[in-house]
Amino acid sequence: xxxxxxxxxxxxxxxxxxxxxASHQVVLDVLQAxxxxxxxxxxxxxRPGSGSSSLYQDLAGAGATVLPNxxxxxxxxxxxxxxxxxxxxxxxxxxKLEVVIDDRTLLPDPIELVDxxxxxxxxxxxxxxYTNDDPALARILADTGVVAVMPLGSPIGSGMxxxxxxxxxxxxxxxxxxxxxxxxxxxxxxxxxxxxxxxDGVLVASAITRATDPVKMAGAISLAVRxxxxxxxxxxxxxxxxxxxxxxxEGLPDFNLAG
Amino acid sequence: xxxxxxGSPMEFAHPEPVADFLTGLGAPATGVAIAxxxxxxxxxRWSEAMVDDxxxxxVLTAMQGG
Numbered sequence: 129x130x131x132x133x134x135x136x137x138x139x140x141x142x143x144x145x146x147x148x149x150a151s152h153q154v155v156l157d158v159l160q161a162x163x164x165x166x167x168x169x170x171x172x173x174x175r176p177g178s179g180s181s182s183l184y185q186d187l188a189g190a191g192a193t194v195l196p197n198x199x200x201x202x203x204x205x206x207x208x209x210x211x212x213x214x215x216x217x218x219x220x221x222x223x224k225l226e227v228v229i230d231d232r233t234l235l236p237d238p239i240e241l242v243d244x245x246x247x248x249x250x251x252x253x254x255x256x257x258y259t260n261d262d263p264a265l266a267r268i269l270a271d272t273g274v275v276a277v278m279p280l281g282s283p284i285g286s287g288m289x290x291x292x293x294x295x296x297x298x299x300x301x302x303x304x305x306x307x308x309x310x311x312x313x314x315x316x317x318x319x320x321x322x323x324x325x326x327x328d329g330v331l332v333a334s335a336i337t338r339a340t341d342p343v344k345m346a347g348a349i350s351l352a353v354r355x356x357x358x359x360x361x362x363x364x365x366x367x368x369x370x371x372x373x374x375x376x377x378e379g380l381p382d383f384n385l386a387g
Numbered sequence: 388x389x390x391x392x393x394g395s396p397m398e399f400a401h402p403e404p405v406a407d408f409l410t411g412l413g414a415p416a417t418g419v420a421i422a423x424x425x426x427x428x429x430x431x432r433w434s435e436a437m438v439d440d441x442x443x444x445x446v447l448t449a450m451q452g453g
Contacts, residue, residue: 145453155451170452173393173445174419176412184418184449199452213447216427217420284453311453333453 131328133306134254134275136193136222138165141323142353143195143308145333148285149342152186158336159190161346167192168224168331170199171214184218195256197224202237204244211248223248224256224278234284238265242272249273258310261291263298270303277303278331281312281322285334289318293325300326316345316352323356324364388440402440406433412446420447
């Protein structure tokens, strides 16, 4: 079942973050193993002498859609500068908007984030907004005209999974846009849980790229995303405090029969 | 001529169009953005816009990042 985000149509609900990989080749290897079609990159200064092959060319050559981010921005203005540079460099209106409050937590700054979202939407960008697991903020962002809201499960790279599943469920319920769980995934079960909560997709970087065997983890998380999605579509049973027998009480034998 | 390239002072032989300047740096043909004196130069103007003595130039490209 395809996922539509703005002008994008994706078959895979797993989005790959390219950060943390030991080399370009590892990025390409995990891209193939994950089946992801959308990959994030950061914009940084070109180093003369670093060779004329580029990550962008490698990813585009592998058939991926490249999603430039604004990582490194601490203000709306910095995010807009990086977004404009990404648009020019990669010739795309897609941007993953990140505006963080500090470098220890990398948590989104809600004030600067909303300002940047409004400005970038007005400038014609298709904005994927990395945000806190705050349902109210997610609604405010959705109203700015972004194409997707991307709440964190826990801080970037922390691998702590989804700290507030109830809030993620609430965001899914309240926001009438694609919701992508971004940041905090540590292993496959975290990705499955995200999908079981009803998000439309999961963005994973460190959990794959920094795993002992990144290619194997890419495959594992890809399976988890598919399993979690199918479980969500299938509709889980409700939780209840007491047992519900799965074997009938009727038709039990006389327990005093001689053994 | 002296320019400030990505924050470092550099010497270049002579002013030249952005396209030639980037080729001289060994920059890839795609996936690159350039700003001269704080203004992004769109790809459509790379053959006419110039890098001149005293300019501040930023050249950016896609790197690994989440």
